[in-house]
Amino acid sequence: MQAVSNKRPSGDASPDARQLKRRLGNWMPQQEEAAVAYRRSIAQAAREQSRSKPMTNVVFELKKLIQGDTVLRMNLTRAIEEARDAGFETGYANIDELIQIVDYLTGYAPPFNATVPIATPLNLVLDWPMCMPSGYAVFRDPAFNAQLRKVLMHWCGFLSGPHSRTHLTTAEPDGWFSETAQHKMQLGDYLCDRAQPHWGYVSWNDFFTRRLRDGARPVDEPSNPAVIVNACEASPYNLGEGCQLHDRFWIKAQPYSLREILAGTPRSVVERFVGGSVYQGYLSAFNYHRWHAPVAGTIREAYNVDGTYYSELECEGTDARGLNDSQGYTTATAARAIIVIEADEPALGTIACAFVGMAEVSSCSITVTPGQRVAKGDELGFFQYGGSTYCLIFEPGVIQTFEPRPPWRDDTPPLRVNSRLALARL
Structure with a gap:
């Protein structure tokens, strides 16, 4: 596959280099010293x-699984020890202490922090063991991921309930409605009732999946089928051309492997995309988390794929941003929602959308069904608690030009949902 990308170099793993590494999307603090301070505080609260x-039942079941699987227990123990021996401070010294932290986080609602964001706290806790030599096997283990999914869904349930609204206040500095947060997140663009407690949001997830006000994100040229729009409020990450049915998505170049990404879609449909284009963008913690149709058409496929949550590539090295830099790989391995749209305009053919849940993003919620017709800009679904990365996949010869072009900076602001992403050949 020929890639037109802006791959961000991993660099070396020295302490000075780690201090300078950027984490994409404002999900976690940029500086390792801030991450260490958080891990210490969360470990103390957990103790x-x-x-x-x-202990919460789903976390107890995770502990039992690890204790009962010799290889899994060995690898996780070694991953924790390897992180410690490499000089990283995790906040825990063994599996039991890690499990305490996981249990604590299942009832945790993240506070707002404009300068040191910690929107994915479990990712921050697992940061170093998951990129150790023994950690790669742990975070690819099917049974481990299946139970981890139950833990994350339990946490998602807490975040969908009223007790998760601790920080849905105007109080500085932790409130999500504080003056700082309102400016940072452009909260005036969203529906709410400021006269009501918690501005009318019934839970953290209700706030996180907040809806836009009418006109806040107009659809670019809704009647022009040649204009394809952004499906998510996301910054550009990568652009791949000449995609293959099967490719070596586990190597550093991370080419897009269509059969793996679109697992569950009939092979005859997947083959339409061979030689085509993939655009990938990543979401920010502070922005909109609903997905919208990039074109007008009919939904042909809409389903979820189970997968990993914290698995990253060995070739990205020992690096706190390894999961960010493994985003091409995660399209084929992580939990995700797949939506395939047959465009009304025949020249556009079929467009595949992959909405990928990385780290804490335990719920990729689809709101459309096969056979349903959508207009360009209509809602397709949403990420609960968190956001991640997404791909749009096009048949060969469809795209004339993409609006965003590499090289892209790590701090490129998100492209607005429903804004122009590409121009098609008609």
Whole structure:
């Protein structure tokens, strides 16, 4: 596959280099010293809770799974030790202490922080073990991921309930409605009722999946089928051309492997995209998390694929941003939602959308069904608690030009949903 990309170099793993590495999307703090301070505080809170509160059942089941699987227990123990021996501070020294932290986080609602964001706290806790030599096997283990999914869904359930609204306030500095947050997140663009407690949001997830006000994100040229729009409010990450049915998505170049990405889609449909284009963007913690139709057409496929949550590529090295830099790989391995649209305009053919849940993003929620017709800009679904990365896949010869072109900077602001992404040949 020929790639037209802006691959961000991993660099070396020295302490000075780690201090300078950027984390995409404002999900976690840029500086490792801030991450260490957070891990220490969350570990202390977890220890205190464990003295008075019984362990959540799904976390207890995760602990039993690890204890009962010799290889899994060995690899996770070694990953924690390898991180420690490499000089990283995780906040825990063994599996039992890690499990305490996981249990604590299942009842945790993230506070707002404009300068040191911690929107994915479990990712921050697991940062170093998951990129150690023994960690790669742990975070690809099917049974481990299946139970981890149950843990994340339990957490998602908490975040969908009223007790998750701790920080849905106007209080500085932690409130998501504080003056700082309102400016940072452009909260005036979203539907709410400021006269109501918590501005009318019934839960953290209700706020996180907040809806836009009418006219806040107009669809670019809605009647012009040649204009393809952004499906997510996301910054550009990569652009791949000449995609193959099967490719070596596990190597550093991370080419897009269509059969793996679109697992569950009939092979005859997947083959339409061979030789075509893939555009990939990543979402920010502070922005809109619903997905919209890039073209007008009919939904032909709409389904979820189970997968990994914290698995990253060995070739990205020992690096806190390894999961960010493994985004091409995650399109073929991580939990995701797949939506395939047959465009009304025959020249556009079929467009495949892959909405990928990385790290804490435990719920990729689809709101359309096969056979349903959508207009350009109509809602397709949303990420609950978190955001991640997404791909649009086009048949060969469809795209004349993409609006965003590499090279892209790590701090490129998100392209607005429903804004122009590409111009097609008609």
